[in-house]
Amino acid sequence: xxxxxxxxxxxxxxxxxxxNVNLITAVSPGEIRVGERVIRTSVIIGTRDxxxxxxxxxxxxxxxxxxxxVLELEPEILLLGSGRQLVFxxxxxxxxxxxxxxxxxxMDTAAAxxxxxxxxxxxxxxxxxxxxx
Numbered sequence: 001x002x003x004x005x006x007x008x009x010x011x012x013x014x015x016x017x018x019x020n021v022n023l024i025t026a027v028s029p030g031e032i033r034v035g036e037r038v039i040r041t042s043v044i045i046g047t048r049d050x051x052x053x054x055x056x057x058x059x060x061x062x063x064x065x066x067x068x069x070v071l072e073l074e075p076e077i078l079l080l081g082s083g084r085q086l087v088f089x090x091x092x093x094x095x096x097x098x099x100x101x102x103x104x105x106x107m108d109t110a111a112a113x114x115x116x117x118x119x120x121x122x123x124x125x126x127x128x129x130x131x132x133x
Contacts, residue, residue: 045127
């Protein structure tokens with residue numbers, strides 16, 4: 001069961017955690033925790049992989065080369081976290097992802113973290129590309 005205490009500015013996410021799957025345990029402005037690991041830069045998180053220092057600072061600058069590493073994880077669903085506010089990518093990004101038969105959901109980063117945990121706990125092949133701003 002996922003619990004989210006939205007009254008706290010630092011949102012802690014708690015989930016009955018499968019031991020071999022990455023789950024996001026907390027998200028706050030400028031920081032994500034995966035287990036006990038603290039991440040302070042944009043990042044790609046798969047159920048088993050973490051690609052730190054993803055070089056994307058804003059959705060306006062994202063391009064096809066930025067999406068390639070997350071697609072290499074072979075997810076069935078890609079969650080694209082756009083930062084604190086919901087911002088949609090250029091149409092070319094949709095074409096690149098959908099052309100690989102991967103579902104794409106765009107949401108703010110906190111929502112993407114919560115959704116990642118739910119899908120990962122269900123055993124789905126999910127990856128999240130998360131912009132921290």
